[in-house]
Amino acid sequence: xxxxxxxxxxxxxxxxxxxxxxxxxxxxxxxxxxxxxxxxxxxxxxxxxxxxxxxxxxxxxxxxxxxxxxxxxxxxxxxxxxxxxxxxxxxxxxxxxxxxxxxxxxxxxxxxxxxxxxxxxxxxxxxxxxxxxxxxxxxxxxxxxxxxxxxxxxxxxxxxxxxxxxxxxxxxxxxxxxxxxxxxxxxxxxxxxxxxxxxxxxxxxxxxxxxxxxxxxxxxxxxxxxxxxxxxxxxxxxxxxxxxxxxxxxxxxxxxxxxxxxxxxxxxxxxxxxxxxxxxxxx
Amino acid sequence: xxxxxxxxxxxxxxxxxxxxxxxxxxxxxxxxxxxxxxxxxxxxxxxxxxxxxxxxxxxxxxxxxxxxxxxxxxxxxxxxxxxxxxxxxxxxxxxxxxxxxxxxxxxxxxxxxxxxxxxxxxxxxxxxxxxxxxxxxxxxxxxxxxxxxxxxxxxxxxxxxxxxxxxxx
Numbered sequence: 466x467x468x469x470x471x472x473x474x475x476x477x478x479x480x481x482x483x484x485x486x487x488x489x490x491x492x493x494x495x496x497x498x499x500x501x502x503x504x505x506x507x508x509x510x511x512x513x514x515x516x517x518x519x520x521x522x523x524x525x526x527x528x529x530x531x532x533x534x535x536x537x538x539x540x541x542x543x544x545x546x547x548x549x550x551x552x553x554x555x556x557x558x559x560x561x562x563x564x565x566x567x568x569x570x571x572x573x574x575x576x577x578x579x580x581x582x583x584x585x586x587x588x589x590x591x592x593x594x595x596x597x598x599x600x601x602x603x604x605x606x607x608x609x610x611x612x613x614x615x616x617x618x619x620x621x622x623x624x625x626x627x628x629x630x631x632x633x634x635x636x637x638x639x640x641x642x643x644x645x646x647x648x649x650x651x652x653x654x655x656x657x658x659x660x661x662x663x664x665x666x667x668x669x670x671x672x673x674x675x676x677x678x679x680x681x682x683x684x685x686x687x688x689x690x691x692x693x694x695x696x697x698x699x700x701x702x703x704x705x706x707x708x709x710x711x712x713x714x715x716x717x718x719x720x721x722x723x724x725x726x727x728x729x730x731x732x733x734x735x736x737x738x739x740x741x742x743x744x745x746x747x748x
Numbered sequence: 749x750x751x752x753x754x755x756x757x758x759x760x761x762x763x764x765x766x767x768x769x770x771x772x773x774x775x776x777x778x779x780x781x782x783x784x785x786x787x788x789x790x791x792x793x794x795x796x797x798x799x800x801x802x803x804x805x806x807x808x809x810x811x812x813x814x815x816x817x818x819x820x821x822x823x824x825x826x827x828x829x830x831x832x833x834x835x836x837x838x839x840x841x842x843x844x845x846x847x848x849x850x851x852x853x854x855x856x857x858x859x860x861x862x863x864x865x866x867x868x869x870x871x872x873x874x875x876x877x878x879x880x881x882x883x884x885x886x887x888x889x890x891x892x893x894x895x896x897x898x899x900x901x902x903x904x905x906x907x908x909x910x911x912x913x914x915x916x917x
Binding site for chain 1: 795800803808812816818819820823833
């Protein structure tokens, strides 16, 4: 009887023998090899289950991410809506500012060409803007820190600016804290000071004075200086107020010429008919 | 669907969840051995060749849960499947009591083979511990088989009731 014939005849016993042989083989192999084999079998047998578990976890993670992204989308949509509102508001404010600038001030940037040799003798600086740029005598000249002076003489391509430290220069001013009015002046003896303030007025050391807009010369709101000393001389009717200038001339760099002031701006007529190369300005 | 196939389906389902039930639903460390019940169902209907083959397969799957016993359950289930397939010819297969008794006895034998293989053919003190879980385990497994049978019958009736109105249309 051949082996094939015996297997056909005793198929059940053959299966039993093979199954038992496999079991015994698995029992007798070395432990390390058994672990390796078991791990491989487990990986193969549990691969679909592992895949299902992985898929489930992956789907769960995706769901979490999806929720998070939807939440972020909502937040961003909300932010976007607000940003749009802010943009519109900014545009509106910009329009208002442009309107205000157009209707009140235009600042023409200018560069200093020369400094005075001596502030006491000749208080003029030269800037690189002139008649061709629309500069006219009497226009205020400012820096970001406050008032500097006014245009004195205009040439085609440059102009001379009279500084505050001129003995014939007077500016109507106001205490920013107490709203007390006075006249800002300079003279070689006293330096910068405020005149015409009565003894009983509320002025203190450290108060800041700005242009009041009165007096038909300078627009309101430009800083002039800070009170450093306050005296009440016996028998005098007015206070003696010493100021430190808001813009020290020695540190002057960027200046702006106020080229346009609206009719509505308080007390400042626009000098439009001044001669182009006039030697004398309004002061 | 026939009742026996429904029972097979339930047993396969239970066997798939056996690792969970063994860990979490095993008071006093005893639980229904669903893979063995599945083997019983197969071997008792298909004979010893199928019993032998599926015994090896199911035993191997159970062994994969514990690498150190790889082959032990496979061997005991192979012998159990062979024994069940052989005995099916000699008992009254329609008698439920006989079936349950056979199941419990073969379960004990399979567990005994497993014990001997695991202990190197000398169980010693482990025999008492084995008795503590093998005897209740055999009863529980017989009860599990009965429960699967009843549930299959119940489902069959339920499915029949559901199907009837559809057939009348």
